[in-house]
C-alpha cells in the first residue's frame with residue numbers, strides 16, 4: 001500500500017514541489033518506507049528526489065528547491081514483498097518513449113507472465129522485483145506502439161487501455177509524460193483509491209490534483225473533487241486542458257475493504273464513504289456481536305470497561321462502548337514519537353516495539369474485566385503482548401475484540417501483511433486464537449457485518465462489492481498459478497536481505513539512500 005499524488009499548477013512559473021511535499025505529509029500514514037517526487041515544466045526536463053525514509057527526511061528544503069516545474073507527482077512507499085529491498089523508491093522513470101515517470105499504488109498479480117512478456121517479446125530490461133517497474137514498462141511498450149515522434153491524448157489513452165488489458169491486479173497511478181503533462185488511472189476493479197480535484201485560483205485559472213485520499217484535496221482547497229472510476233483515466237495537458245476517458249467498462253466496482261478497516265485516515269471519504277462513519281458503524285455491529293457472545297448474561301456484570309488499542313480502533317471502540325452501555329477508558333497511552341510497529345517488517349523488533357510504543361495505566365485495568373478493541377488481528381504478536389500488558393496491569397478477564405473479521409489469507413493488493421502461515425487465524429478457530437493470544441475470549445466482526453458497515457454509508461451506491469480476499473481467500477482479480485508461492489519466496493528473500501544488512505530500522509535517514517536528485521542550478 002502506498003500513497004500517490006499528482007499536481008498541475010496553472011501558473012507556468014510556479015513550482016509544484018512545495019505543495020507535493022505538503023500533500024505527501026497528509027499521506028504519510030500510507031507508507032513510511034520511502035518517498036519521492038518528480039517534477040517537470042513546459043520544457044520537459046524531469047527533476048527528481050527520492051530516498052528511503054519519511055517525507056520530511058527525504059525532502060529537505062535544499063532538495064525541494066532543486067525540483068522545478070509547475071507539475072509533478074509524488075509517491076510514499078509502503079514496504080510490499082517486491083519493493084522493500086534496497087532503495088527502490090518511486091516514482092520510477094523510463095527514458096523511452098518520450099520520457100515517462102510513474103507512481104504506483106497497488107500490486108499486480110500476473111507478474112510472472114508480464115516479466116516473461118517484457119523479456120522475451122519486447123526485450124525490456126527489468127532491474128528490480130517491483131511490480132511497479134513492470135507496470136511502467138508495459139505502459140512504455142504500449143505507448144511505443146504509436147511509433148510517432150509526438151504522442152497525443154488519444155495515443156496515451158490507447159496505451160493505458162493496453163495496460164489495463166495486460167496487467168491484472170490493483171493499480172492506482174499518477175504519471176508524467178515529458179513535455180506533455182500529467183496522467184492518472186485506476187484499475188478496472190477500483191481496488192485502490194484515487195481522486196481527482198480542481199481548485200480555482202483568484203485569477204480564474206484552475207489547478208488540478210490527483211491523490212490517494214480526499215484529505216489531501218480538502219487540505220489544499222481543491223473543493224471540487226470526485227473519485228476516478230475503475231477503468232477510467234485522466235490526462236491534464238501542460239496547457240491545462242483536461243480529458244477523462246472510461247477505457248474499459250467497469251466490470252465490478254470492488255474497492256479493498258481494508259482501507260476502511262485500517263489503512264485510510266478517518267477524515268477521508270473514499271468512493272463516497274466516510275472512513276470515520278464506517279468505523280463507527282463497525283463498533284456498533286461489533287457490539288451486537290458481543291451481545292450475542294454473552295447471550296443470557298448481563299454484559300455490565302461480565303465487562304467493566306471498554307479500552308481501545310490506539311490509534312485506529314478508537315473510533316470503533318468508542319461506538320462499541322456506547323452501544324454496550326459500558327464505560328470507555330483510555331488504558332493505553334501511546335508514545336507518538338515511535339513509528340508504527342505494523343510498518344516494521346522485522347518480526348523480532350515487532351514484539352519489543354509494542355512496549356516502546358504503548359504504556360498501560362494500572363488504574364484503568366486493576367481488578368477489572370476489560371474488553372480490548374483493536375482494528376484487526378494479523379500475526380497476533382502485537383495482540384498477545386498487549387493482552388499480557390493488560391494482565392500485568394492487574395486486569396482480571398481480558399476479552400479481545402477485532403473490528404475486522406479473522407484474517408486468514410495473504411493480502412495480495414499492496415498491503416503486505418504476512419505469509420498465510422504466519423497469520424494467527426490461519427487454520428485456527430476463534431477459541432484456538434484466544435488461547436494463543438492469552439485472551440479469555442476473542443470476538444471477531446462478521447464479514448457480512450463489515451460489508452454492511454461500509455455499504456450503509458454509501459451515498460451513491462456505485463460499489464457492487466468489496467475486495468475481501470484477506471478474509472475469504474477469494475480475490476476479485478483471481479491470481480496467476482504460482483503467484484502466491486512467488487510472493488512468499490520474494491518476501492522471504494527480502495526478509496533475509498534485511499537481516500543480513502541489519503537494515504530493519506524503518507526510520508533510516510534518507511541521506512545515504514538518495515538515488516537521484518538535482519541541486520537548484522537548473523532553473
Ligand SMILES: *[C@@H]1O[C@H](CO)[C@@H](O)[C@H](O)[C@H]1NC(C)=O
Pocket residue numbers: 427
Ligand atoms: C490445520 O491444523 C491441523 C491441526 O489443528 C493440522 O492437522 C493441519 O495439518 C493444518 N492444516 C494446514 C493446511 O496447515
